[in-house]
Amino acid sequence: xxxxxxxxxxxxxxxxxxxxxxxxxxxxxxxVYWYQQSLDQGLQxxxxxxxxxxRAKGNILERFSAQQxxxxxxxxxxxxxxxxxxALYFCASSVQQGIVETQYFGPGTRLLVL
Amino acid sequence: xxxxxxxxxxxxxEGRAANLPCNHSTISGNEYVYWYRQIHSQGPQYIIHxxxxxxxxxxxxxxxxxxxxxxxxxxxxxxxRDTAVxxxxxxxxxxxxxxxxxxxxxxxxxxxxxP
Numbered sequence: 682x683x684x685x686x687x688x689x690x691x692x693x694x695x696x697x698x699x700x701x702x703x704x705x706x707x708x709x710x711x712x713v714y715w716y717q718q719s720l721d722q723g724l725q726x727x728x729x730x731x732x733x734x735x736r737a738k739g740n741i742l743e744r745f746s747a748q749q750x751x752x753x754x755x756x757x758x759x760x761x762x763x764x765x766x767x768a769l770y771f772c773a774s775s776v777q778q779g780i781v782e783t784q785y786f787g788p789g790t791r792l793l794v795l
Numbered sequence: 796x797x798x799x800x801x802x803x804x805x806x807x808x809e810g811r812a813a814n815l816p817c818n819h820s821t822i823s824g825n826e827y828v829y830w831y832r833q834i835h836s837q838g839p840q841y842i843i844h845x846x847x848x849x850x851x852x853x854x855x856x857x858x859x860x861x862x863x864x865x866x867x868x869x870x871x872x873x874x875x876r877d878t879a880v881x882x883x884x885x886x887x888x889x890x891x892x893x894x895x896x897x898x899x900x901x902x903x904x905x906x907x908x909x910p
Contacts, residue, residue: 683838714897724839724882726897739897771838773898781827784898786838 685787699760706774713755719768817883
């Protein structure tokens with residue numbers, strides 16, 4: 682158990698809909714990263730938040746958005762869903778130990794768009 | 796970040812050492828080598844990291860060649876629960892010496908440990 686929690690574990694929805702994925706980082710971790718894992722693209726970085734501020738963006742679609750709240754939990758919002766958005770979505774929180782950062786991943790949310 | 800090359804799959808007998816190679820011939824002096832693994836659609840799990848010296852922790856050992864162009868992750872006594880996809884990742888170290896930011900995952904090596 683990494684200490685990172687994600688809800689829901691599974692989500693089934695229809696094309697065109699909007700969903701929100703939630704991530705609670707490990708206690709004390711200020712950074713939250715979101716990754717998408719699909720069969721054809723592998724694990725891909727989406728976005729990084731640090732203490733409520735966006736730090737970096739990866740290949741995140743304009744239909745997707747995220748935020749990190751004052752209590753440090755984060756939400757990933759996916760809208761106008763398409764079949765190709767079906768994937769595993771992971772969040773990771775991180776701790777900086779000296780000069781090295783280690784990311785701890787949650788169990789993921791499996792999204793199926795029908 | 797430097798590109799890594801790993802064999803797509805490897806087998807190992809239970810109880811034997813599993814040696815997983817990684818080529819990172821374009822690595823630069825300010826990049827760390829990290830290893831993560833992913834067990835059947837679970838979240839990736841951190842294993843170990845290193846810069847230029849060999850490293851060991853409770854999970855594995857990391858051997859980095861002197862020229863830093865390749866490394867080997869060693870699981871000394873593989874068990875069935877070590878069956879997973881193993882990812883070798885290089886990460887930039889900032890001017891301040893810190894290493895942080897996104898992880899860039901390749902295809903990894905599927906390690907199958909058999910009885």
